[in-house]
Amino acid sequence: MTEQRRDRNIREIVSDLYLRSHMPAALWMWEHHVLVVADKALEIATHELANIEKSVSAALLHDIADTQVLRNDVTHEQKSQALAKNILVRGGFTETEAEEIVTTIIAPHSCYPENMPQTLEAKVVATADAFGHLGTDFYSQVNPEKLSQFGLNMSQEQYRQWVLKKIERDFKNKIFFEKIKSELQPSYDAIKARFNE
Numbered sequence: 001m002t003e004q005r006r007d008r009n010i011r012e013i014v015s016d017l018y019l020r021s022h023m024p025a026a027l028w029m030w031e032h033h034v035l036v037v038a039d040k041a042l043e044i045a046t047h048e049l050a051n052i053e054k055s056v057s058a059a060l061l062h063d064i065a066d067t068q069v070l071r072n073d074v075t076h077e078q079k080s081q082a083l084a085k086n087i088l089v090r091g092g093f094t095e096t097e098a099e100e101i102v103t104t105i106i107a108p109h110s111c112y113p114e115n116m117p118q119t120l121e122a123k124v125v126a127t128a129d130a131f132g133h134l135g136t137d138f139y140s141q142v143n144p145e146k147l148s149q150f151g152l153n154m155s156q157e158q159y160r161q162w163v164l165k166k167i168e169r170d171f172k173n174k175i176f177f178e179k180i181k182s183e184l185q186p187s188y189d190a191i192k193a194r195f196n197e
Contacts, residue, residue, distance in 0.1 A: 005052065005053055006053045006057065006091050006092040006093060007052065007053045007054075007055075007056035007057045007060070007091075009090075009091035009092050010056075010057040010060050010061065010087060010088065010091040011038070011056075011060055013087050013090060013091055014034070014060045014061060014064065014087065015030070017064070017067045017087075018030035018034065018066075018067055021066075021067040021068070023066060023067060023068065023069070023070070024149040024150075025066065025146065025149040025150050026066055026067050028141075028146070028149075029063060029066050032136070032138070032141065033063070033132050033138065034059075034060060034062075034063060036131070036132045036135075036136055037059045037062065037125075037128045037129050037131070037132040038056055038059040038060045038128075040059075040127075040128035040131045040132065040135075041055045041056050041058070041059035041124055041125055041128035042055070042056050042059075044124045044127055044128055044177065044180070045121070045124045048120060048124060048177065050120045050121050050124045051120075051121050054097075054100075054101050054105060054121045055105070055121045055124045055125060055128075057088060057091065057093070057101060058084075058101050058105040058106045058109070058121065058122075058125045059124075059125050059128055059129075061080075061083075061084040061087060061088070061101075061106060062106050062109050062125060062129060063080070064080050064083050064084050064087070065077070065079040065080035065083060066150070067083075068083070070150055070151025070152075071150040071151050071152055072150075072151035072152060073151065080106075081102050081106070081107065084098075084101070084102050084106055085098045085099065085102050088101055088102070104118065104119050104121075104122055105117075105119065105121045105122045105125055106125070108122050108126070109122065109125050109126045109129055109174075110126075110129075110169075110174075111126050111169060111173040111174045116173075117176070123176035123177075124176075126174045126175075126176065127174060127175050127176050127177055127180055129170075129174060130170040130171065130174035130175050130180075130184070131175075131180065131184065133166070133167070133170045134167065134170050134171060134184045134187045134188055134191070135183070135184055135187060139163055139167070139191050139195075143159065144156060144159045147159065147162075160195050163191070163195045164192070164195050164196070167188060167191050167192060167195075170188070171184065171185075171188040
């Protein structure tokens with residue numbers, strides 16, 4: 001009998017957290033973003049020969065604090081990392097593995113200049129997250145009304161600027177595999193044109 005992949009344990013725990021959460025956008029995030037990113041991470045990790053358990057688990061956990069606090073909460077990032085470590089250990093990873101997954105894969109997934117992905121698994125998750133934004137109708141669904149459910153209140157102009165800035169980071173900083181960049185180019189161009197009108 002083969003041992004169950006640990007990312008499947010993580011998926012069960014994370015699914016339960018999102019489905020039981022009282023946060024206004026949690027269910028939407030689970031159904032429309034987290035599952036998309038996890039599925040894409042599995043596909044990319046398989047193709048690129050990255051560690052599947054670590055890549056998929058990190059993808060499932062990359063926004064986990066959304067189940068407990070709003071995005072405008074100053075403790076969001078801290079809570080996300082602590083919660084992710086706890087869930088990884090519950091799911092069968094060692095403390096050392098959990099720490100590594102959080103610090104080297106989850107923490108740099110947003111691809112800010114001071115914290116860019118260095119490992120193959122981190123590049124897989126960052127790319128999968130960019131796909132979750134650019135390869136879906138994410139930017140049609142995440143409007144100012146939806147963002148207010150995350151605790152982010154923006155005027156129409158602030159929202160437009162937020163999207164334009166975010167798609168630049170998505171497309172130019174977060175995609176580490178040329179095949180996926182080519183696939184997402186038309187979507188990026190279309191979103192950019194729409195929000196520049």
